[in-house]
Amino acid sequence: MIPVPYGKKEFAEVATSARGFLRSVIESLPDLVCVLDCERRVLAFNPNMRNLLGKSADGVSGRDTPWFFAESEAENYAREDEEAIRQARPLYDRERRVVLPDGPEVRLMMHILPLANREEGVVGLAYAGRDVTAIRKLEQDLRNANMRLSSALAALKLAQGRIIEHERMNALGEMASGIAHDFNNALMPILGYSELLINKPELLADRTEALNLLRGIQTAAMDASQTVRRLREFYRKPGEEEKAVGDLNAQVKTAVVLTKPKWQSEKSAEGVRITVETELGEIPLVPARESQIREVLINLILNALDAMPRDGTLLIRTRAEGRGVELEVTDTGVGMTEEVRRRCLEPFFTTKGESGSGLGLPLVYGFVQRHRGRMDISSAPGKGTTVRIWLPSVLSGDEAIQERKAYKPIGSLRVLVIDDELPSRILLKKMLETDGHHVETACDGGSGIRAVAAACFDLVITDRAMPDMNGDEVAVEIAKIRPGLKVIMLTGFGDIMNEEQRKPAGVDAVLPKPVTLALLRETMANVMSVRTEQRGDGSMRVTGLA
Structure with missing residues (x-):
């Protein structure tokens, strides 16, 4: 006033x-x-x-x-x-x-x-x-500009995602024919040895020879299974759950195996001999997702292979450097001029014509920047190229790697196997009976539920993709009928489900198909090492088995 x-x-x-x-x-x-x-x-x-x-x-x-x-x-x-x-x-x-x-x-x-x-x-x-008219107009203009900027940023992120996906698919396409080559190579001994044993039963009389043939079939099947799993590892999307620290050495080994169809099979078919060597030092973990590390390594390897039209060597080194880790990828290819070397990190710059996207090295450089690292490229015409990447290491307190849990052998169990595929039921029954378990089988989810209601089992092993009632529904019904009954889900989607940490309700463990006897034994022992009992008031009590 x-x-x-x-x-x-x-x-x-x-x-x-x-x-x-x-x-x-x-x-x-x-x-x-x-x-x-x-x-x-x-x-x-x-x-x-x-x-x-x-x-x-x-x-x-x-x-x-x-x-x-x-x-x-x-x-x-x-x-x-x-x-x-x-x-x-x-x-x-x-x-x-x-x-x-x-x-x-x-x-x-x-x-x-x-x-x-x-x-x-x-x-x-x-x-x-x-x-304050001018101020309000400026504020509104700023809001409008922010909205346009947000829209542009969203469009940019979408475009970036599409570009990364395009580059991933390009790399996958480059390896596709080699992967098919490896898969056919794995199927060759399976088909050949099994035909020999079927058409010449007398070979079974020679125990040593028969075991050799069977081991050849087993090795080939494991190779085929690993090819599928490696393909899944390559295409795993960055958004999927995985630990936020990565083992660079492990991913170097994986990338070398993943690109083997390209540098060995395809190059050999072209009359070119490429040798890939690794010198992996003792290094700590790095703060990056392993799927991203793997994609970076694959991009570097594929770039190096494109630069080696003749026989050559690709050397991949890792070593501890200061408070971080240094990765060095060296090829004996055609090398780059100084002008090309200066521009090679520019998006869409390529010397490969229409066959190149110009995004491989820029994506690698973007990864390095996001993870507070450094990248250096040295090259000269006729002298090959060396790419050096330095990444900070993870502090020792964050380097905990979960050890595989030891398990105790288990005694004889009453096991119900539910699978709509007859060969799978027969195989699982024989594998389990070999270890002294008593096994019954059911050909679908409904039959399995009726079996659980009619008899007492210690464990149920069920497929997931089945007609009428799938494995998820089976597990839920079992929990209602027999609370505490252990359930293992065995499915061709097991690797994906475990990577994404997806375990259906009522399921104690998820296993991939094909499964080895050793992994089946280990999982059964781990699952059965905990016993769940139902109290009179309806609550559950969990205790360890004696």
């Missing part, structure tokens, strides 16, 4: 007077000022306010209430003014809209200031404010 030495009647006369102290004060203020009486009749303006209002301010005689406010807000503004007069309390920073005839809307940030004397109290009101 601002004190003034006038009563209500005198205040109106003084405020409207062309001369006098109060009028001089009003006109000298730099803000936009408007003076009103207690009835909210406009008495005077300072020049700044008059300039804003223009011709609409002419002829003010103390009879008009503020006509310049937006009609839709006039009642709200009147209530605020009346509150300030009634309570003799100023209201600060009230934004008001001014709408003038044939003019743009103006935004004013105003203080509502009661004017009072000691005898009569509030005798009038003053608006003091500033024009």
Whole structure:
């Protein structure tokens, strides 16, 4: 509240007077000022306010209430003014809209200031404010720009994802024919040895020879299984759950195996002999997802192979360097000119013509930058190329690698095998009976549920993809019928489910197909090492087996 030495009647006369102290004060203020009486009749303006209002301010005689406010807000503004007069309390920073005839809307940030004397109290009101129209326009422009930027950023992320996916598919396509070659090579001994044993039963009489043939079949089957798993590892998407620390040496080995069809099979078919050598030092883990490390290594290897049209050597080294790890990939290829070396990290720059995307090395460089590393490329025409990457290491406290749990052999169990594929049921039955277990089989989920309801089992091994009732539904029903009965799910999707940490309700462990006897034994022992008992009140108690 601002004190003034006038009563209500005198205040109106003084405020409207062309001369006098109060009028001089009003006109000298730099803000936009408007003076009103207690009835909210406009008495005077300072020049700044008059300039804003223009011709609409002419002829003010103390009879008009503020006509310049937006009609839709006039009642709200009147209530605020009346509150300030009634309570003799100023209201600060009230934004008001001014709408003038044939003019743009103006935004004013105003203080509502009661004017009072000691005898009569509030005798009038003053608006003091500033024009914030330009500021509000800038704020709106900024919001619009932020929205456009957010939209552009989302589009950029989408494009980046598509580019990365495109590059991944390019690399996969380059290796596809070699993978098919490896898979056919694995199938060759399986088909050949099995035909020999079927067509020449007399070979079974020679125990040593028969075992050799069977071991050849087993090795080939394991090779084929690993080919499928390695393909899955290559195409694993970065968003899938995995530990956020990676073993660089392990991924070097994996990348060399994954690209073997390219550097061995395809190059040999072209009459080119490539030798891949590794010198892996003792190094700590690095703070990066293993799928990303693997893609970086595959990109580097494929780039190096493209640079070696003739016989050559690719050497991959790792070593501890300061507080990090250094990776070095050296080829004996054609090398690069200084101009190409300077530009090779530019997106879409390529010397391979239409066959190259120009994204391999830029993606590698992007990975290195995101992980606070360094990358250096040295090359010369005819001298080959060396790519050096330094990545920070993980602190020792974060280097915990979960050890594989030891397990104790288990005794004879009553096991139910549920699988709609007859060969799988027969094989599992024989494998389990070999270890002394008592085994029953069911050809579908419904039959399995009926068997569980009719007899007592220690363990159920079920397939997942079955008609009518799948393995997920079977596990749920078993939990209702026999709470605490252990369930192992055996499925061709086992690797994917374990990587994504997806275990259906009621399932104690998930195993991939094909499964080895050793892995089956280990999983059964781990699952059966914990016994779940149901109390009388319906709650569960978990204890270790003696």
